[in-house]
Amino acid sequence: MEEKLPTVMMRVSRYLPGEEKPHFQTYEVPYRRDMVVLDALNHIKEKRDPTLTFRWSCRMGICGSCGMNVNGKPVLTCESFLKDVLRREILVEPLGHFPVIKDLVVDIEDFMRKLEAVKPYLIRDQERPLGAGEYRQTQEEVDRFRQSSLCINCMICYAACPVYGEDASFLGPAAAALAYRYNVDSRDQGAGKRLPAVASATGVWECTFVGECSTACPKDVDPGAAIQRLKLLSSIEVQKRVLLPSILR
Amino acid sequence: MERLSHDVILVGGGGAGLRAAIEAARTRPGLDIALLSKVYPMRSHTVSAEGGLAAVTKGDDNLDLHAFDTIRGSDFLADQDAVEFFVNRAKEEVVQLEHWGLPFSRDPDGTLASRAFGGMSVKRTLFAADRIGFHMLHTLFQTSLKYEEIHRYDEWFVTSLLVSAGKVMGVVALDVKTGEMSIVLAKAVILATGGAGRVYEFTTNGVVKTGDGMAMAYRAGCALKDMEFVQFHPTALPGTGILITEAARGEGGHLKNSEGDRFLKNYIPSKMELGPRDILSRAIMTEIKAGRGIQGPYGQYVHLDLTHLGSTVIERKLPMVKELAENYIGIDPIHEPIPVRPAQHYFMGGVSTDVHGQSPLGGLFAAGECAAVSINGANRLGSNSLTECLVFGAEAGRAAAVHASNAAAPNPPEAQALAKQEEERIYHTFLKQEGGPGVADLRARLRHTMEEYVGIYRTEEGLLRAKQALAGYRGELGTVTVEDKSRTFNTDLLGALELDWMVEVADCITTAALARRESRGSHSRTDHPKRDDTNYLKHYLVMKSNEGPILKDQPVTITRWPPQERVY
Numbered sequence: 001m002e003e004k005l006p007t008v009m010m011r012v013s014r015y016l017p018g019e020e021k022p023h024f025q026t027y028e029v030p031y032r033r034d035m036v037v038l039d040a041l042n043h044i045k046e047k048r049d050p051t052l053t054f055r056w057s058c059r060m061g062i063c064g065s066c067g068m069n070v071n072g073k074p075v076l077t078c079e080s081f082l083k084d085v086l087r088r089e090i091l092v093e094p095l096g097h098f099p100v101i102k103d104l105v106v107d108i109e110d111f112m113r114k115l116e117a118v119k120p121y122l123i124r125d126q127e128r129p130l131g132a133g134e135y136r137q138t139q140e141e142v143d144r145f146r147q148s149s150l151c152i153n154c155m156i157c158y159a160a161c162p163v164y165g166e167d168a169s170f171l172g173p174a175a176a177a178l179a180y181r182y183n184v185d186s187r188d189q190g191a192g193k194r195l196p197a198v199a200s201a202t203g204v205w206e207c208t209f210v211g212e213c214s215t216a217c218p219k220d221v222d223p224g225a226a227i228q229r230l231k232l233l234s235s236i237e238v239q240k241r242v243l244l245p246s247i248l249r
Numbered sequence: 250m251e252r253l254s255h256d257v258i259l260v261g262g263g264g265a266g267l268r269a270a271i272e273a274a275r276t277r278p279g280l281d282i283a284l285l286s287k288v289y290p291m292r293s294h295t296v297s298a299e300g301g302l303a304a305v306t307k308g309d310d311n312l313d314l315h316a317f318d319t320i321r322g323s324d325f326l327a328d329q330d331a332v333e334f335f336v337n338r339a340k341e342e343v344v345q346l347e348h349w350g351l352p353f354s355r356d357p358d359g360t361l362a363s364r365a366f367g368g369m370s371v372k373r374t375l376f377a378a379d380r381i382g383f384h385m386l387h388t389l390f391q392t393s394l395k396y397e398e399i400h401r402y403d404e405w406f407v408t409s410l411l412v413s414a415g416k417v418m419g420v421v422a423l424d425v426k427t428g429e430m431s432i433v434l435a436k437a438v439i440l441a442t443g444g445a446g447r448v449y450e451f452t453t454n455g456v457v458k459t460g461d462g463m464a465m466a467y468r469a470g471c472a473l474k475d476m477e478f479v480q481f482h483p484t485a486l487p488g489t490g491i492l493i494t495e496a497a498r499g500e501g502g503h504l505k506n507s508e509g510d511r512f513l514k515n516y517i518p519s520k521m522e523l524g525p526r527d528i529l530s531r532a533i534m535t536e537i538k539a540g541r542g543i544q545g546p547y548g549q550y551v552h553l554d555l556t557h558l559g560s561t562v563i564e565r566k567l568p569m570v571k572e573l574a575e576n577y578i579g580i581d582p583i584h585e586p587i588p589v590r591p592a593q594h595y596f597m598g599g600v601s602t603d604v605h606g607q608s609p610l611g612g613l614f615a616a617g618e619c620a621a622v623s624i625n626g627a628n629r630l631g632s633n634s635l636t637e638c639l640v641f642g643a644e645a646g647r648a649a650a651v652h653a654s655n656a657a658a659p660n661p662p663e664a665q666a667l668a669k670q671e672e673e674r675i676y677h678t679f680l681k682q683e684g685g686p687g688v689a690d691l692r693a694r695l696r697h698t699m700e701e702y703v704g705i706y707r708t709e710e711g712l713l714r715a716k717q718a719l720a721g722y723r724g725e726l727g728t729v730t731v732e733d734k735s736r737t738f739n740t741d742l743l744g745a746l747e748l749d750w751m752v753e754v755a756d757c758i759t760t761a762a763l764a765r766r767e768s769r770g771s772h773s774r775t776d777h778p779k780r781d782d783t784n785y786l787k788h789y790l791v792m793k794s795n796e797g798p799i800l801k802d803q804p805v806t807i808t809r810w811p812p813q814e815r816v817y
Binding site: 016046050058062065102107115116119122127128130134135136137139142146149150151178182185187188 | 288289291292293294296297341343344345347348349350352353354355357358359360361380383384387391392394395403426455456457488489491492546569572573576577578687688689690693731732733735737738739740741744
């Protein structure tokens with residue numbers, strides 16, 4: 001008699017535009033200890049149901065495409081092993097707090113606008129000529145912004161953030177972390193220019209510091225801490241504006 | 250169908266595409282640049298590069314040395330004028346990237362730190378721990394947001410080039426979110442779509458690497474060059490193909506067989522773990538065939554041992570290696586060796602261009618992995634490819650901007666008809682076909698064929714089998730069945746379109762590999778084990794014809810380094 005291989009049940013959220021609300025579809029897929037949730041989804045797409053739709057690319061935790069809610073928790077599915085999320089039915093849903101385009105694909109245009117708003121690039125009063133070589137930076141100076149530069153834009157922190165869930169106008173963790181990343185780079189002089197986006201009514205002051213973003217972040221960026229430090233930096237920057245003539249800022 | 254118009258179009262938003270877009274904007278401020286990418290730019294596969302990027306920046310190094318290392322690494326098939334152009338521009342591009350904020354790792358004096366890399370005779374690989382590709386991609390993407398000239402079309406899938414009167418005048422593209430197709434006209438089009446690693450079964454490449462630009466250029470009448478040269482990276486995790494960077498060896502890691510022996514002493518004793526990738530990949534396969542591999546659930550492998558490096562080196566310089574090994578196979582490289590085996594990694598070949606990224610087709614440019622200039626010849630050295638994206642991305646951006654400034658706005662009368670044809674092909678042919686294999690099924694067979702017969706080792710017999718199988722797959726494409734019939738985010742349909750391109754690219758690789766009856770660099774014919782400069786010191790250009798791919802010869806440009814035996 002043929003040996004029955006172990007299987008696992010995947011309960012997956014399905015949605016097509018025009019439908020009133022998402023529904024669930026359950027698939028039985030083979031189970032191996034070294035399979036991640038993304039492998040199970042790909043098994044469904046390749047062997048069972050080619051219409052199941054989700055984003056993925058690198059399947060090594062760096063491209064940031066495959067974030068989804070697994071058993072209610074936002075994770076990178078390429079890093080989440082079935083063995084660690086195993087239960088009667090593994091629940092796979094699109095990342096929360098974003099409009100759903102189809103099945104597990106969400107619309108992240110809101111984040112793309114916020115990213116642009118914080119001016120995530122080095123701002124200099126004067127560019128150094130290329131012939132003069134690189135800016136000198138000690139490893140300690142690199143280490144000040146290194147952690148917040150590791151954001152892969154996977155949107156998991158937004159799906160975890162209760163403030164963003166309540167009010168989508170909130171700047172949110174990843175965009176704030178990237179503003180912080182440039183503000184504390186010794187090569188940058190643009191903190192003042194980032195201030196409007198960062199310190200506005202929908203900026204970092206909205207954050208109530210529940211820290212869900214830092215707990216959920218798969219890359220240890222700690223956006224929560226970055227936001228708290230941004231609050232401090234923004235206060236200083238605002239005070240400078242009030243107290244100092246522009247030439248001294 | 251909507252008709253959009255820009256000055257310059259970028260197809261692809263990875264390292265080369267973003268660099269090109271920025272340079273086009275800087276060259277001619279006010280130019281209208283469109284960046285179309287089938288994924289959000291920060292998802293592009295540049296993100297997965299780990300080790301570093303090569304440039305001459307240190308006192309113990311010089312440009313001729315970088316050039317010679319690259320040429321010897323290429324098994325003397327690189328065009329030497331292109332290599333000289335490349336090494337000359339490399340430093341400026343690296344400094345530019347630093348000025349844009351890339352968090353390079355630093356020496357104690359605050360200058361850029363460098364590390365050893367395979368085939369490089371001095372430490373010239375600049376790095377950011379072991380996440381250079383990730384940082385390069387995000388630095389370029391974030392910097393591109395500064396430029397009002399750049400209009401992004403994120404998740405727009407380009408389906409073909411618009412060619413009229415022997416010139417490229419734009420593209421036809423599909424907005425993935427809505428399924429709507431548009432004509433996007435432009436005076437210049439730059440292809441920066443990366444390689445086609447997904448035609449192989451076991452690859453380090455992400456799912457986006459399906460040869461899109463190569464196939465579109467080929468279909469538009471452009472030649473593809475050096476397609477038979479496919480790089481296999483020596484160290485990927487068995488099963489998944491996840492890349493374990495060469496930097497692990499650059500920092501002192503050892504490769505060991507089942508007997509715990511550093512077997513490379515029998516293959517390349519002068520370089521050991523810092524030998525070039527083609528030689529190391531073959532050495533690993535030879536050890537495995539000789540019974541000195543280690544058996545695992547996904548076949549035989551060897552060990553990459555970092556345990557002697559200590560936790561400080563691993564945590565500071567190789568944090569991603571540690572993260573990948575821990576997360577994906579539950580191994581802490583500080584205490585245990587990592588199982589590794591070779592996996593497809595990179596295409597030396599691509600759209601034939603000059604050093605300005607210009608293809609022979611008017612208005613069409615290409616840069617990065619999808620192009621062949623050729624600086625990589627028969628084997629690329631690790632850490633040259635990211636620099637290549639920068640140097641030739643910038644150059645293509647500059648050249649395309651100049652070209653666009655001097656050209657009239659295209660208004661090809663046949664654009665509408667060509668676009669209609671394309672809509673017909675996609676929505677009335679691919680989407681309506683019935684009764685054939687599913688996309689995943691046919692794709693799996695294609696990838697298996699390439700792995701089996703057009704992989705690290707090749708023979709006449711195997712290549713002929715591959716050719717025959719590919720002809721069959723091409724036939725099956727005519728009935729391949731897309732089950733998802735919706736217009737919204739139809740990844741089943743996009744998979745079918747990509748598969749169509751993959752079969753095309755696979756055929757080009759196989760055709761050139763069959764013709765090249767010698768072994769050179771990554772192309773290893775067991776039935777012709779020696780390099781043969783008398784007959785094969787030349788590039789093959791693959792061109793499309795009604796009878797399938799045909800080959801033309803192109804001489805290799807030799808400037809100052811006459812071919813010699815490739816010894817290390």
